[in-house]
Amino acid sequence: MPELPEVETVRRTLSELVVGKTIQSVTVSLPRIIQQPDDIKQFELDLAGHRILEMGRRGKFLRFIMDGVVLVSHLRMEGRYGLYQSSDPIEKHTHVIFHFTDGTELRYKDVRQFGTMHLFAAGDEFNHKPLSKLGLEPLDDSFTYETFRSVIAKRTTKIKVALLNQEYVVGLGNIYVDEALFRAGIHPETPACELSDEQLRKLHAMILETLNEAVDAGGSSIKSYVNGQGEMGMFQQSLRIYGRKDEPCVVCGHPVEKTVVGGRGTHFCTICQPLKRTSVNKVKSKRHTASSNPKVDGGVER
DNA sequence: AGAAGTTCTCGGGCGC
DNA sequence: TGCGCCCGAGAACTTC
Numbered sequence: 001m002p003e004l005p006e007v008e009t010v011r012r013t014l015s016e017l018v019v020g021k022t023i024q025s026v027t028v029s030l031p032r033i034i035q036q037p038d039d040i041k042q043f044e045l046d047l048a049g050h051r052i053l054e055m056g057r058r059g060k061f062l063r064f065i066m067d068g069v070v071l072v073s074h075l076r077m078e079g080r081y082g083l084y085q086s087s088d089p090i091e092k093h094t095h096v097i098f099h100f101t102d103g104t105e106l107r108y109k110d111v112r113q114f115g116t117m118h119l120f121a122a123g124d125e126f127n128h129k130p131l132s133k134l135g136l137e138p139l140d141d142s143f144t145y146e147t148f149r150s151v152i153a154k155r156t157t158k159i160k161v162a163l164l165n166q167e168y169v170v171g172l173g174n175i176y177v178d179e180a181l182f183r184a185g186i187h188p189e190t191p192a193c194e195l196s197d198e199q200l201r202k203l204h205a206m207i208l209e210t211l212n213e214a215v216d217a218g219g220s221s222i223k224s225y226v227n228g229q230g231e232m233g234m235f236q237q238s239l240r241i242y243g244r245k246d247e248p249c250v251v252c253g254h255p256v257e258k259t260v261v262g263g264r265g266t267h268f269c270t271i272c273q274p275l276k277r278t279s280v281n282k283v284k285s286k287r288h289t290a291s292s293n294p295k296v297d298g299g300v301e302r
Numbered sequence: 303a304g305a306a307g308t309t310c311t312c313g314g315g316c317g318c
Numbered sequence: 319t320g321c322g323c324c325c326g327a328g329a330a331c332t333t334c
Contacts, residue, residue, distance in 0.1 A: 003307070032330090060308080076308050078332085093332085112331045114308065130309085157325060166309080174307055220307085242307095263327070265305075 002075050004138065004171025005214035007060050009233060010081060014062070014106075015055040017083045021100040022051040023066075030095035033110070036118040036128075046119055047071070047098070059134050059170025063125065070125045072118040073108075079115035082107050135168040138211055143169070148204045152192050159195060159203075160188035161262035172207065175220060175242045178267045180207045182241040187275035188261045188268055194276075213238065241267045 002010065026044040028034055034043045046069060056063035064071035073079075086105050090097075096108040096117065108115070118130065125131050135151060136143050151168040152159075162168060163177045172180070181188050183206040186199055195203070214220060219233030240250050245258040249269040259266050 006307085074308080076330095077306070110331095111333070112306085112308095114330065114332095116309090155324090161325080164308090262325095264308095 002060065002079075002219065003173035003176050004060060004211055005176070005217075005235065006219035006233060007057055007062060007075065007171075008139075008215050009219040010075070011055045011057045011062055014064075014081060018052050018064075018100075018106055019054060020052065021102060021104070023047050023049065023098050024101045025099045027097040027099070028095070029097075030110075030113060032113065033095050033108070033115055033117055034119075035116045036120070043117075043119055058126075058131050059137065059166055060173070061131060061134075065122070068122050070120050070122050072120065072125050072131060074116045074130065075110070076112070076114035076116070078112050079108065079110040082109065133167050134170045135166060136170065138169055138171050138207055139215070143204075143208070145201055145204045148207075149197075149200050153195070153200060155192035157192060158189045158261055159186060159192045160264075160266060162192045163207075164262060164264070169207075171211065174264050174266075175239065176207075176210055176214065178242045179240060180210045182268060182273060183210060185272055187273040188266050189275055241269065243267065 026047045028040050028044060031040045034040055037043055037046070047066075050066040050069055052064055052066050054065040056065050058072075060074060062073040062075075064073065084105055084107055086099065086103050090107075091109060093109045093111045094107050095110055095113070095115075098106040098108075100106070108117075116130070118125070118128075120128065136147055148169065152162055155162045155168075160177055160181060163172050163180070164174070178188070180203065184199065184203040186195065186203060214233075214235040217233060217235035217238060220235040220239065221232040241256060244256045244267060246255050248254065249256055249272060252269065252271045254269055254271045256267055257270055259268075
């Protein structure tokens with residue numbers, strides 16, 4: 001599925017396509033997509049008559065901000081949105097349709113049926129799952145080296161796994177984690193707590209660089225991802241390590257390796273991203289009271 | 303057959 | 319021993 005750059009691209013596209021439109025009715029043909037409220041009929045009823053004011057994003061979640069309600073949508077692996085005329089034929093794997101008063105409709109398609117939608121009263125969405133426990137927003141001012149280190153540096157898990165955990169930093173998925181680690185020259189299986197200050201700084205910078213470049217390019221398109229207007233993102237051409245198994249490393253020419261880390265296919269270069277077993281553990285300088293959770297929300301409230 | 307861009311849940315291990 | 323945190327494995331589903 002889309003990671004942050006793809007979701008951001010979809011958000012921008014949907015801003016152009018559906019902001020200002022009023023929902024006349026909603027049709028749900030695959031109930032499992034709707035997580036909140038429990039009752040599908042209630043979901044359909046609660047949305048009818050509402051106007052879309054703005055498109056927001058929190059991590060990989062889209063927010064349809066309406067007058068009084070907010071629809072939180074996650075595309076998971078293969079969810080896609082498209083704007084259609086009501087007369088257009090319904091394509092396969094279309095699970096939710098938002099019928100607008102102007103005769104157009106926004107359709108949600110999802111081959112693997114993993115996507116989710118939650119409906120909340122406006123402003124209440126951040127108080128509940130799935131948005132309540134999300135970590136730092138990497139394109140927000142709150143994503144400084146200091147806040148990044150505060151959530152990552154003490155983790156004993158592999159750095160790739162830590163970066164994929166949305167409770168620490170949001171928006172990174174399998175592609176961009178591999179890309180950022182490659183650019184930073186860090187082996188994906190390095191325990192996060194063994195990274196030097198210098199490595200963490202480099203990693204923080206490369207996460208920003210990779211995500212910003214990808215957003216500017218409109219995201220990547222590995223398989224089924226297409227933005228709201230049906231165009232392919234261009235960043236795929238800029239991927240340096242992801243999907244390049246056995247190809248020569250763009251830096252050193254050594255064949256790119258692929259393994260499994262945290263259950264995910266993982267690409268890396270053994271030369272450019274060495275796994276140091278030396279573990280010259282740097283002393284964790286003054287760690288604050290470990291138990292009192294400093295509540296890192298980095299929320300984009302408003 | 304196995305893997306595919308994600309996340310949730312469950313259970314075991316570890317430290318306090 | 320008990321509790322909480324943390325981590326790894328498996329599951330959710332369809333397609334190629």
